[in-house]
Amino acid sequence: MQFFELVLIIVTTVYVGFNRFVNKKLSKHYVTGLLVSIIALQLIFNGYRWQMIPAYLIWLIALITAFRQTRRKPKTIIRALKTIGMLVILALSIMLPSILPVFELPEATGPYTVGTRDLYLELDREEVITSDETDNRRFMIKAWYPSNESNGEEDPYIDQGGRNGFAQKYGLPTSMLNYLSKVETKVYRNIDIADETFPVLIFSHGYNSKANGYYALLTELVSHGYIVLAINHSYESTGSTFPDGTEVYFDYDYADQIEAGTWEKIEPAIETFKNGLSFEERHPLVQKALSTYFVKDMIERWAYDIVDVVNKLDEWNNAGFFKDRLDVTNVGVFGHSRGGGAAGESLLNDSRIKAGANLDGVQWGQIVDIMFQKPFLFLSSDWPADHEDLNSHAYTNKSSSFFYKGTLLQTGHSNFMDIPYMIPLKALSLAGAIDPDLAIEIASKVTTSFFDRHLKNKEVDLNSLNSEYELLDLNVFKGDSLNSVSN
Known part of the structure; x- marks a missing residue:
């Protein structure tokens, strides 16, 4: 997995999981700017590839969460379903880029x-x-x-x-x-x-x-x-x-x-x-x-x-x-x-x-x-x-x-x-x-x-x-x- 792909997955997943705490500390404009910057860096330096679609979905969920910034605690069943859904998407976002990576070939050691x-x-x-x-x-x-x-x-x-x-x-x-x-x-x-x-x-x-x-x-x-x-x-x-x-x-x-x-x-x-x-x-x-x-x-x-x-x-x-x-x-x-x-x-x-x-x-x-x-x-x-x-x-x-x-x-x-x-x-x-x-x-x-x-x-x-x-x-x-x- 490439560097900014990993950064994108970690930052967006952490935010979705702990957004209630983060939103108390940071404004939605700051969070939105951070999310946009991260995906921009990933697309510029690593580029788009289909294996990252689940990670892009987590990013979209994070962006929507940043704009909504609801403080009302959802019902337990809703929270459980959201958690399961996020875990499935997170698993896919890690598995797909890892199973089919942009791999690095070994450097040739000869003089030519x-x-x-x-x-x-x-x-x-x-x-x-x-x-x-x-x-x-x-x-x-x-x-x-x-x-x-x-x-x-x-x-x-x-x-x-x-x-x-x-x-x-x-x-x-x-x-x-x-x-x-x-x-x-x-x-x-x-x-x-x-x-x-x-x-x-x-x-x-x-x-x-x-x-x-x-x-x-x-x-x-x-x-x-x-x-x-x-x-x-x-x-x-x-x-x-x-x-x-x-x-x-x-x-x-x-x-x-x-x-x-x-x-x-x-x-x-x-x-x-x-x-x-x-x-x-x-x-x-x-x-x-x-x-x-x-x-x-x-x-x-x-x-x-x-x-x-x-x-x-x-x-x-x-x-x-x-x-x-x-x-x-x-x-x-x-x-x-x-x-x-x-x-x-x-x-x-x-x-x-x-x-x-x-x-x-x-x-x-x-x-x-x-x-x-x-x-x-x-x-x-x-x-x-x-x-x-x-x-x-x-x-x-x-x-x-x-x-x-x-x-x-x-x-x-x-x-x-x-x-x-x-x-x-x-x-x-x-x-x-x-x-x-x-x-x-x-x-x-x-x-x-x-x-x-x-x-x-x-x-x-x-x-x-x-x-x-x-x-x-x-x-x-x-x-x-x-x-x-x-x-």
Whole structure:
């Protein structure tokens, strides 16, 4: 809750509750002036947002009370009803701004300011999600890049298509998310890129998630000298806005279509965990599920999107805004949730990608039968002990290079996103007990250190992060060894 919002609620509530005493000491003109001044300050410095409507109602009651200044004591029943009504309004005035706050994103700690601009790809590849057979695949990319400037237009938090799709997902009026415009991103649109060459990271978001809902994580990475190209997987993110203003949202009909009748492919694997079977007994069934469940095809589609971006890097580096700024010889890929699975899939398929990271996603697809030939990081949230750990089977073979397996303790699946800031109530956000700032700090530190080691060739000992963060459990494997090693 913002400062003047809190002041407005406290002052007006106290006055309504103790107006008989206050009115004996102060004139109605003084009280009225104070009330008008407070709401003026709140609107000027914090601005209007719908979550404050109950607080504005308390202010209106206070203003009416100041003008009336009745000294007659109301009947007990009337007084009780007024008290109950005020308590309900007060509860709403505190809950709504607190549950959906104008939140503050953490400050990036790197030496660079973060700039951003939108890129658009329209491909010759057929779009399989839409019903129009003439549609080709197209998607947006949000480019995040290091800069030495900070005097540009601040990037609004989430584009309109993303907001509208998020509102649609939860059955909310789109206007309910207008308050997000008040969030300061400290990211600047279309400012000049720093006069250096930077490794390129391609990022893939979670399924039916806000593609651009990762400001805290991505700005931290970019501030340390990376260009991040964040893909918006059209029709499988909450929403996207194309350059012509067209907005496309998550396609629920297609989602139902591809998921229908597929539970039988994964149910036997899930049952092996519930029934307490040994790893060896589970493995064939989990192996089959990972390679046949419908999510495998989705991961492969998203991996194609990633490869399409890699295909454009030379062109972008030869002309235009990113000319001579992309280190196309040091390309990494990472993602969250299903985007993490897509990152792993693309690392297997494209020799131009040197390293990959999966943030809390299941590695569906072919990996269960083979191993990575390049460095790979799997960083997991703190799932319950009885969780169906499919990745313990997917990553059995690990990598012929370095393989990093970490758990971020006391976290939930959403702690890699901005959701814990946007919705601080953990029961709604599915975040863990960890402080959101600390979760992002550790996740970004591990991810940045991993790419520093394998794209920038820095002497980084990722094992040492365990002593730096007590809520991190990170193991480093070399080759296909199951024994962790110092790197």
